[in-house]
Amino acid sequence: MGDPNEHVVEELESHSETLGLDDFVRIVEKHHRTDGPGVERELLADYVEQVYFDVDLSAVEDRLTDSEEWTAGDQLYAVGENRISAYPASWHESISDSGDVRKVIEVIQSSVTEPEGDAREAVTDEGVPEEKVLRVAETVAGTSREDARAGIEELRKDGEIEEFASQHRNPRLRLA
Template identity: 30%
Template structure:
């Protein structure tokens, strides 16, 4: 059985019914060092088993399966992605392949935006992807977005971000 981190378990349990499958996978991806994209299904299952007292474990397992897609590209906010054999992520394989800690924030906006048909990248999605795929902190990412927007590199509209047309 996979090892469960007590601090992560407490955080997940505190969210209770508000956590859901996507939230659980997102939490586990940020919390567990990975030698491959995503988090193993065994790790997800270990947490679901431990969380059984605070939520419906069978429903959570079922939700993981229902939301899982093998698409290498972005499908929707509520999807989970099969990114490697037995590994699942909140983000598609293509994003894992193209982005990492060395990728600049503009690269994140370009890659994420390529799958969004010109709609721009929701700021919260950008912050989550930068944390999971790039190891960036939330405040660091938000500050960088503000700075790059002030410099004319990024453009903001409502709660979305895109690369400025002049860039």
């Protein structure tokens, strides 16, 4: 498991004003990769102890689901014995450490069957926000943000994704 990484603590603290519980879990999961999907509860608790701001770790239980598939709402996922993830187990099984951005888009696009999240984050019929693709690629597919961006650019160049012309810097991506 290991001790909290100072780099991860700094990353968490740099977002302290806007950091929700799901983002806290996602950041630890992304930067403190261990064997298996998600993050161990004990390690998450260790990070809660390290940051200077309050984190209500008891709220994990209220938001935790054992569903292996994406479910609507602000969920955290049980992805193994004493492991928690910001993403469902089926996503880990499909794209874990693949680095395949096309597969990331495909999994999100097929799993999220109704709009969810705020307007900037919502997965809709128009596609998956690029920022969400990048976060899932980093956290689950195990690729760097730069490599994920390069993968998206390659998909654009090859005509494998559609984007709507009226979109802003966080365009929605949909497989063609």
